[in-house]
Amino acid sequence: MSITLTNKIEITKATTSKINSVDFDNLSFGAVFTDHLFECDFKNGAWQTPVIKPYAPFSLDPSAKVFHYGQAIFEGMKAYKDEDDAIWLFRPDENFKRFNSSATRMAMPEVPEEIFIGGLNELLKIDAKWVQKGNGSSMYIRPFMIATGAGVVANPSDEYKFMIILSPAQAYYAGEVKVVIAEHYSRAANGGIGAAKAAGNYAGQFYPTTLANKDGFQQIIWTDDATHTKLEEAGTMNVFFRINDTLLTAPTSERILDGITRKSLLAMAEKEGIKTEVRSVLASELVEAAKNDSLKEIFGAGTAAVISPIKGFSYKDEYYEMTKPADSYAELLKEKLTSLQNKLSEDTFGWTVKVE
Amino acid sequence: MSITLTNKIEITKATTSKINSVDFDNLSFGAVFTDHLFECDFKNGAWQTPVIKPYAPFSLDPSAKVFHYGQAIFEGMKAYKDEDDAIWLFRPDENFKRFNSSATRMAMPEVPEEIFIGGLNELLKIDAKWVQKGNGSSMYIRPFMIATGAGVVANPSDEYKFMIILSPAQAYYAGEVKVVIAEHYSRAANGGIGAAKAAGNYAGQFYPTTLANKDGFQQIIWTDDATHTKLEEAGTMNVFFRINDTLLTAPTSERILDGITRKSLLAMAEKEGIKTEVRSVLASELVEAAKNDSLKEIFGAGTAAVISPIKGFSYKDEYYEMTKPADSYAELLKEKLTSLQNKLSEDTFGWTVKVE
Structure with a gap:
């Protein structure tokens, strides 16, 4: 990558590494962090000198605005190590752009590319041994x-x-996921912040999800808040439906996150000759398709799981389940996308970017 | 107050007080804090020993969930010192109940009354000299x-x-407030978290508000996100309209905060013989009332400002302004409510609770 920081990063290396205490075969997602973190503060209207330093707690005033008013945004990305020990990022420019869109919506300053991308690059080089390959x-x-x-x-x-911050991850398998279509709760308003990766969008989902869990469902398919008829996202992921041989997903909007896995899967599907349609899918349409067996698959799409297959769904207290087709689009697309991300197949899209 | 903590509070007093460095005649709202804070941690499924200690920054892990998923709630309350140096709270039971309603909606544990009310009581006694009287x-x-x-x-x-945490405050005057009625952005979804005092509800308002500021408006009157026709809140306050001699405010809902000032003003207005109606007020109705001069007043209601009069509003690029009536409800109700809160008049409602 060509981004270099004009303000040199101040680097303080950890005196010892935690890496030998980590069981890389039994990682709980998002629970283990590497030896270092990247940090840059904004004050007096300017970004200050960036820092890489040992991962550690930090101090804030009890009245810090993040605690009271929720000004907080994030991104989720992944890096992969190839057979030659080179480290690759997947479409980092997309995360960078979306991060700054989120920043604008939340009245926060944009982060310059040299800090976001340049800082990430340096951090990955310093903690390179933490990036595991294969499997x-x-x-x-x-x-x-x-x-x-x-x-x-x-x-x-x-x-x-x-x-x-960096957290080593294994292949993510969510188990057999059953979902319930939201008929009361919502994750986003028209003219709200649903399209931003804002912290406040997530906590609001926890309570409805715990209610769904009690009924035996792992996730919720969110619907538009005005009519609860349009299917919008699945948990914290975008959602895809396969009806007959067409792959459907909702258009992005103020209520729906512009997912990078989502748009990559759409492009990948088209390359594989799969017919795609980006349009609102109605709950009633899904029920109809389930009843006449034209509904073949439902899956969530996001950075953590890449693709998370959904076994069945509940709507208006009726449960509908699909039989997994032999030619699963979820399996095909996951295999194609993860191979590309892991540099096991040619990246004809130009999505992977080498850390160097 | 009768709440006592069964787990005795661990108290560490500040060795010196900051109070002499504070100019109580020139306080910026929410910027100065007292010498001590109250803290209680929840872990292993239980509330731990509560602590009162010197106000100071504290440490969190960079992966703490408040930073990433916005699990954060708050309350706003006030205490007043009377002529005999007794300290009084205003309807603290209402804040306590609402705090725990917010906690439930955000999948957080409820705080026991002995911690919330008992802790506040002790903290106010320790920092009693910071509670100023009069004016x-x-x-x-x-x-x-x-x-x-x-x-x-x-x-x-x-x-x-x-x-x-405690922050000494002066009488709050927001100046001449002009507002714009939201036609695109929203603060809450049906089935969302608008009724909770959740941190995430606030940051989402900042960007639309900065846009309004650029057009010369200090605040936004939020509307329902589906149709943008129903008037719901003004900035971070509930909103009241006086049409002829009737005082109107929207019913509380999943989208609208159950404001304690709001409900106190409704009760106070009824006692004063003012006709009140709790119902949705439409933007079109407000425009019509402004045009035929039956719209007499608009004001926001909340803990910080108590009542914040609104001079005029903009809707669909037309600006409408009211002439302040001689018998202003905003002035009458603010005077009645603040006198009660400050123990300058008899509290016939039983809303004030002594700290002892």
Whole structure:
């Protein structure tokens, strides 16, 4: 990658590494972090000198705005190590652009490319030994920004902290996922912040999800909040439906995240000759398709799981289940996308970017 | 107050007080904090020993869930000192109940009354000299709870921190407020978290508000997100309209905060013989009333400002302004409510509770 920081990063190396204490075959997602983190503070209207330092807790004032007003955004990305020990990122420019779109929506300052991409590049080089290869292993990357300014008055902060932390991840298998279509709760409003990767979008989903869990469903398919008829996202992922041989997903909007896995799968599907349609899918249409057996597959799409197949869904207290087809699009697309990400197949899209 | 903590609070007093460095005649709202704070951590499924200690920054892991998923709630309350130096709270039971309703909606543990009310009581006694009397002075109280558990996986935290911080406040005058009625952006979804005092509800308002500011409006009157026709809140306050001699405000709902000032003003207005109606008010109705001069007043209602009069509003690029009536309901109700809160008049409602 060609981004270099004009402000040289101040680097403090950890004196010892935690890596030998980590069981890379039994990783819990998002629970283990590497030896270092990247940090850059915004104050007095400017980004300060970026820092790479040992991963450790940090201090904030009790009145910091992130605690009271939720000015906080993040991204989820992955890096992969190929057979020659080179490290690759997947479409990092897309995460960078989306991060700054989220920042604008949340009245936070944009992060310059040399800090976001340049900082990530340096951090991955310093913790390169933590990036495992093979068997679906990857490095989950969490860039995030929080409002650190003090004061309990509801207006935008004048100080922020941008950080990148790294968490090694294994292939992610969510088990057999049953979902319930939301008929009361919602994750986003028209004119709201649903399209931003804002912290506040997530906590609001926890309670409805725990209610669904009690009924035996692992996730919720979110619907539009006005009519609860349009299928929008599955849990924290975009959602795809296969009806007959057509792959359907909702258009992005103010309520729906512009997922990078989502748009990559659409492009990949088209390359594989699969017919795709980007349009609203109605709950009633899904029920009809399930009843006449034209509904073949449902799956979630996101960075963590890549593709998460859904076995069945509940709507208006009726449960519908699909029989997995022999020519599963979910399996085909997951295999194609992860092979490309892991540099096991040719990247004809130009999506992978080498860390160097 | 009769709440006592069965787990005795561990108290560490500040060695010196900051109070002499504070100019109580020139306080910026929410910017100055007292010498101490109250803190209680939740872990292993239980609330731990509560602590009162010197106000100071504290440490969190970079992966703490509050930073990534916005599990954070708060309350806003005030305490007042009367002529005999007794300290009084205003309807603290209402804040306590609403805090725990917010907690439930955000999948956070409820805080026991002995911690919320008992802790606040002790904190106010320790920082009693910070509570100023007269001239509209008060102590703004900010109880809040954040998810402190580590790990970047989107599910509820298993660790939380509950804190109370205190900020001395003067009478709050927002100046001449002009508002714009939201036609695109929204603050809450049906089935969302608009009724909770959740951190994530606030940051989403900042960007639309900065856009309004650029057009010369200080605040936004939020509308329902589906049709943008129903008037719901003004900035971070509930909103009242006076049409002829009737005082109108929207019913509370999943989208609208159940404001304690709001419900107190409704009761106070009824006592004063003012006709009130709790029902949806449409933007078109407001325009019509402005045109035929039956619209007499608009004001926001909340803990910080108590009542914030609105001079005029813009809708569909037309600006409408009211002439302040001689018998202003906003002035009457603010005077009645603040006198009661400050113990300058008899509290016939039983809303004030002595700290002792």
